[in-house]
Amino acid sequence: xxxxxxxxxxxxxxxxxxxxxxxxxxxxxxxxxxxxxxxxxxxxxxxxxxxxxxxxxxxxxxxxxxxxxxxxxxxxxxxxxxxxxxxxxxxxxxxxxxxxxxxxxxxxxxxxxxxxxxxxxxxxxxxxxxxxxxxxxxxxxxxxxxxxxxxxxxxxxxxxxxxxxxxxxxxxxxxxxxxxxxxxxxxxxxxxxxxxxxxxxxxxxxxxxxxxxxxxxxxxxxxxxxxxxxxxxxxxxxxxxxxxxxxxxxxxxxxxxxxxxxxxxxxxxxxxxxxxxxxxxxxxxxxxxxxxxxxxxxxxxxxxxxxxxxxxxxxxxxxxxxxxxxxxxxxxxxxxxxx
Ligand code: NAD
Ligand code: TYD
Numbered sequence: 001x002x003x004x005x006x007x008x009x010x011x012x013x014x015x016x017x018x019x020x021x022x023x024x025x026x027x028x029x030x031x032x033x034x035x036x037x038x039x040x041x042x043x044x045x046x047x048x049x050x051x052x053x054x055x056x057x058x059x060x061x062x063x064x065x066x067x068x069x070x071x072x073x074x075x076x077x078x079x080x081x082x083x084x085x086x087x088x089x090x091x092x093x094x095x096x097x098x099x100x101x102x103x104x105x106x107x108x109x110x111x112x113x114x115x116x117x118x119x120x121x122x123x124x125x126x127x128x129x130x131x132x133x134x135x136x137x138x139x140x141x142x143x144x145x146x147x148x149x150x151x152x153x154x155x156x157x158x159x160x161x162x163x164x165x166x167x168x169x170x171x172x173x174x175x176x177x178x179x180x181x182x183x184x185x186x187x188x189x190x191x192x193x194x195x196x197x198x199x200x201x202x203x204x205x206x207x208x209x210x211x212x213x214x215x216x217x218x219x220x221x222x223x224x225x226x227x228x229x230x231x232x233x234x235x236x237x238x239x240x241x242x243x244x245x246x247x248x249x250x251x252x253x254x255x256x257x258x259x260x261x262x263x264x265x266x267x268x269x270x271x272x273x274x275x276x277x278x279x280x281x282x283x284x285x286x287x288x289x290x291x292x293x294x295x296x297x298x299x300x301x302x303x304x305x306x307x308x309x310x311x312x313x314x315x316x317x318x319x320x321x322x323x324x325x326x327x328x329x330x331x332x333x334x335x336x337x338x339x
Contacts, residue, residue: 001024001027001028001076001077002027002028002030002073002074002075002076003020003027003028003029003030003071003075003076003077003078003079004030004031004032004070004073004077004078004079005017005020005029005030005031005032005078005079005081005107006031006032006033006060006078006079006080006081006082006104006281007032007033007039007080007081007082007083007123008029008031008032008033008041008044008055008081009031009033009035009036009039009040009041009044009055010033010039010040010043010081010082010085010189011038011085011185011187011188011189011192011222012081012123012183012186012222012225012226012239013031013033013081013082014040014043014044015185015186015187015223015225015226015309016079016226016229016230017029017031017044017047017053018046018047019223019227019230020226020230021047021050021052021053023230025052027052028052028053028054029052029053029054030053030054030056030069030073030075031044031053031054031055031056032056032058032060032066032082033055033056033057033058033071033082034057034058034060034082034100034106034203035057036084037327037328037331038084038085038086038189039214040187040189040319041317042319042322043187044314047165056069058098058315059104060080060082060100060104060105060107060108061099061100061103061104061107062107063107063110063111065281066107066108066111067111067114067115070112070114070115070118071115071248072303072327074115074116075118075326076118076119077109077118077119077120077121077233077329078108078118078119078120078121079121079123079229079233080104080105080108080120080122080123081123082100082104082120083100083101083104083123083157084100084101084153084156085153085155085156086189086192087127087151087153087270087276088191088276088335089099089153090152090153090156091276091277091278094156096320097153097156098152098153098156098159098201101153101156101157101159101160101180102156102159102160102163105122105160105163105164106163107323108120109163109164109167109173109175109213112155112173113171113173117172117173117174118174119174119175119233120164120167120173120174120175120176121175121176121177121178121229121232121233122160122161122164122175122176122177123178123180123229124157124160124161124177124178124179124180124241125154125179125180126141126179126180126181126218126243126245126283126285127149127150127151127154127155127280127283128149128154128158129141129145129146129147129148129155129177129179129283130147130148130149130150130154130162130280131280131281131282131283132281132282132283132284133281133282134214134216134281134282135339137240137249137254137284137338139284140284140286141179141243141283141284141285141286142243142283142286142288142289143179143240143241143242143243143289147161147162148276149262150279151280151308153252154181154280161177161179161241161277164177165177165239168238168239169239175238175239176232176233176236176237176238176239176240176241176242177240177241177242177243178225178228178229178232178241178242178243179241179242179243179244179285180217180220180225180228180243180244180245180285181217181218181219181220181244181245181283181284181285182217182218182220182283183189183219183220183221183225184219184220184221184222184305184306184309185221185222185223185305185308185309185312186222186309186312186316187319188222188309189323190320190324190328191328191331193217193252193255194219194255194259195260195313195320196208197246197255197256197259197260198259198263198309198310198313199320199324200269200311200314201259201260201263201265201269202263202314204265204269206269206270206271207256207260207270207271208271208274208336209252209253209254209256209268209270209271209272209273210252210273210275210276210279210339211272211274211275211276211279212253212271213232213251213252213253213256213272214251214252214253214283215251215252215279215280215281216249216251216252216281216282216284217249217250217252217255217282217283218245218246218248218249218283218285219246219248219250219255219257219296219297219305220244220245220246220248220252220300221246221299221300221302221305221308221309223299223300224244224246224298224299224300225244226300227296227299228242228244228290228294228296229244231290231292231294231295231296232294234237236293236294237293242289242290242293242294243285243286243287243290244285244287244290244296245284245285245286245287245299245313246285246287247284247285247287248298248301248302249282249283249284249339250302253270255283256270257270259310262306262307262310263310273336273339274339283337300318303338
């Protein structure tokens with residue numbers, strides 16, 4: 001099989017490429033990535049010389065380039081990870097989110113239609129369901145939960161999901177969608193909660209907790225997400241949505257305290273800062289469908305996954321130091337100074 005993976009220089013796409021080339025050494029993988037601030041070629045360095053892998057620097061919204069690549073490569077499947085992915089950035093400047101996340105998705109699906117009704121998988125998020133109350137632990141997101149978004153980011157992802165379903169119904173494009181909860185693991189860009197707290201702890205910098213730190217996220221080790229996507233692409237039912245999550249709900253403040261403990265630092269580093277606008281209270285996935293239909297279950301529990309993740313950041317300082325010493329400094333100052 002020949003697959004196109006978009007956004008492969010990012011966190012989940014990069015992990016997916018590493019996983020996929022090991023799991024399916026007979027397949028060929030073509031990665032399209034624009035290398036935005038979130039894309040990092042050093043994430044792909046270990047596979048750059050693999051003759052089953054090709055990297056193409058391109059924008060998924062660039063119709064001409066995408067179509068030319070499809071014509072040349074004639075892929076069997078496309079897995080779309082490419083996106084603007086950070087909620088806080090979407091609150092500052094929504095436009096690029098609409099462009100990449102919605103128009104980029106349409107461009108890729110148009111290429112799929114033109115070059116042989118190519119199998120298309122959309123990597124979506126549980127954030128399209130909005131949030132759940134903190135005091136109703138019985139409520140979980142199912143695939144039938146209505147779309148009800150809070151941020152420009154989640155709205156752009158929801159817009160893309162609706163388009164994917166429309167392309168299936170209108171053109172018969174063979175699509176699937178996965179909606180996963182928060183991922184963590186290696187190669188996670190340091191603007192996100194877990195890597196930000198690890199990196200700040202290592203520099204003894206304040207740990208900025210939004211609001212009171214009581215918001216709940218449902219964390220999944222990134223490799224478990226990659227395995228779920230692989231299963232859906234191979235065995236999922238066309239036209240279906242699959243929720244992906246491992247029943248691992250945690251409050252932000254508890255994650256931060258755990259990282260502090262693991263790194264032997266002091267809780268005095270915790271600094272409560274102004275809350276995020278429109279901050280979703282709680283995400284929680286019901287993964288019954290993917291478990292019952294495809295046999296998927298998470299393999300890495302949080303206790304093990306967070307230890308592996310912290311170890312990876314300790315052993316791969318050059319990967320993240322290069323990021324935080326660059327443009328990221330301006331981002332950090334803008335978002336966190338005097339917050
Ligand atoms: P990321 O921000 O780490 O990586 C995104 C990648 O996409 C980067 O390499 C970037 O260069 C590339 N990209 C951005 N715009 C592009 C464009 N116009 N053309 C080509 N490439 C472009 O994101 P991530 O955390 O790896 O998320 C990957 C996907 O998974 C996203 O679609 C996101 O919505 C979804 N998702 C993420 C999470 C999570 O916890 N991170 C959870 C569920 C779903
Ligand atoms: P994030 O990693 O941005 O993922 P998402 O917003 O997509 O769930 O944030 C996870 C949670 O952590 C979210 O409730 C916001 C909170 N948070 C902080 O408290 N401080 C921070 O510096 C960041 C980046 C996030």
